[in-house]
Amino acid sequence: MTASRPTTRPRKEPSSAKPGRKAAARRSGAGHRTDLLEAMLRIRRFEERCVELYSAARIRGFVHLYIGEEAVAVGVTGALEPGDAVVSTYREHGHALARGLTPESVMAEMHGKATGCSGGRGGSMHLFDASRRFYGGSAIVAGGLPLAAGLALADLMRGLPGVTCCFFGDGAFAEGEFHETANLAALWNLPLLLVCENNLYAMGTALAREHAQTDLAMRAASYGMPAWAVDGMDVEAVEQAARRAVGGIRAGAGPHFLELRTYRFRAHSMYDPDRYRDKAEVERWKSRDPIARLTERMRDGGELDDEALARTEQRLAEEIDHAVTAAERAPEEPVGDLLRHVTSAPYGEVSRP
Numbered sequence: 001m002t003a004s005r006p007t008t009r010p011r012k013e014p015s016s017a018k019p020g021r022k023a024a025a026r027r028s029g030a031g032h033r034t035d036l037l038e039a040m041l042r043i044r045r046f047e048e049r050c051v052e053l054y055s056a057a058r059i060r061g062f063v064h065l066y067i068g069e070e071a072v073a074v075g076v077t078g079a080l081e082p083g084d085a086v087v088s089t090y091r092e093h094g095h096a097l098a099r100g101l102t103p104e105s106v107m108a109e110m111h112g113k114a115t116g117c118s119g120g121r122g123g124s125m126h127l128f129d130a131s132r133r134f135y136g137g138s139a140i141v142a143g144g145l146p147l148a149a150g151l152a153l154a155d156l157m158r159g160l161p162g163v164t165c166c167f168f169g170d171g172a173f174a175e176g177e178f179h180e181t182a183n184l185a186a187l188w189n190l191p192l193l194l195v196c197e198n199n200l201y202a203m204g205t206a207l208a209r210e211h212a213q214t215d216l217a218m219r220a221a222s223y224g225m226p227a228w229a230v231d232g233m234d235v236e237a238v239e240q241a242a243r244r245a246v247g248g249i250r251a252g253a254g255p256h257f258l259e260l261r262t263y264r265f266r267a268h269s270m271y272d273p274d275r276y277r278d279k280a281e282v283e284r285w286k287s288r289d290p291i292a293r294l295t296e297r298m299r300d301g302g303e304l305d306d307e308a309l310a311r312t313e314q315r316l317a318e319e320i321d322h323a324v325t326a327a328e329r330a331p332e333e334p335v336g337d338l339l340r341h342v343t344s345a346p347y348g349e350v351s352r353p
């Protein structure tokens with residue numbers, strides 16, 4: 001195959017990267033911290049409810065919890081605009097909710113109902129909403145990376161200003177797809193934000209048993225892109241880093257890489273007995289809980305009191321109750337519709353030789 005280099009934007013130096021005026025206006029203030037806290041709490045409470053429903057066999061299939069990592073989804077999506085695209089993983093409830101998919105549409109999807117964001121066909125690992133440019137949800141480790149490069153390339157070639165943001169794990173970093181994507185993205189100066197959620201494990205395999213060099217940001221930088229490691233347990237630090245990176249990408253400096261150092265408080269999935277981690281290690285990371293950290297910071301600054309927190313918790317509980325009730329009452333897709341979306345034209349209308 002021959003392909004000319006599709007760069008239509010000249011590469012600029014990353015040092016010119018500055019957040020736009022709109023981003024700067026949103027950056028500080030108690031109101032913004034309240035939004036960040038609420039967004040993280042929504043994800044935490046939503047997933048805690050999923051655990052209850054799963055234990056009662058009211059939802060089934062694979063479920064990978066994001067609990068502990070909420071600062072990453074909330075901080076990064078806080079730096080994005082509606083026209084930007086997001087590509088996610090199978091641990092994506094947090095990414096989807098932070099991107100604005102409603103708890104109702106995600107909960108219905110968890111229940112396999114027709115009102116779910118993927119029409120009930122995807123379940124926990126395949127949340128999708130093209131109207132929000134949220135392009136899944138995929139069970140294939142690293143599978144989202146080349147798709148994200150394709151979306152970024154399409155936006156670039158069409159002259160659209162969007163940034164494509166791709167979430168993936170430290171395990172995905174070990175896959176060829178990451179390295180192929182990073183190389184082409186840098187070569188073609190793609191508007192791509194690579195967000196590596198380094199939670200120190202790929203299923204039961206610890207980072208140091210999988211990577212000869214565990215400094216992932218340094219390795220990403222070797223592709224010729226700006227790359228930083230960030231405290232992924234501090235939502236404000238994540239948002240600040242993401243704004244800087246997105247600013248650089250919009251200014252034409254090409255792909256950027258963020259390594260978010262984070263931790264999942266729960267097992268890999270609902271099936272995992274979690275026997276490969278020292279309990280003391282889990283407790284140490286829990287003491288850095290991103291929700292508790294922001295709450296404390298806000299209390300210290302006089303921006304939050306018990307009453308305000310209780311009101312937020314109450315509102316979120318009602319929102320999630322409503323999502324569960326609606327999901328349980330929602331219809332399943334009629335059997336007669338099951339072949340829709342399987343072929344490009346409705347079944348029976350496809351011409352056959």
Ligand SMILES: Cc1ncc(C[n+]2csc(CCOP(=O)(O)OP(=O)(O)O)c2C)c(N)n1
Pocket residue numbers: 091139140141142168169170171172173197199201202203268
């Ligand atoms: C291509 C591929 N290989 C293996 C698997 C099995 N698998 C599912 S999750 C996972 C670990 C991925 O770890 P990481 O990328 O660090 O993400 P995390 O689960 O920690 O969020 C593996 C190996 C898979 N789904 N796809």
Ligand SMILES: [Mg+2]
Pocket residue numbers: 169170171197198199200201202203
């Ligand atoms: Mg991992």
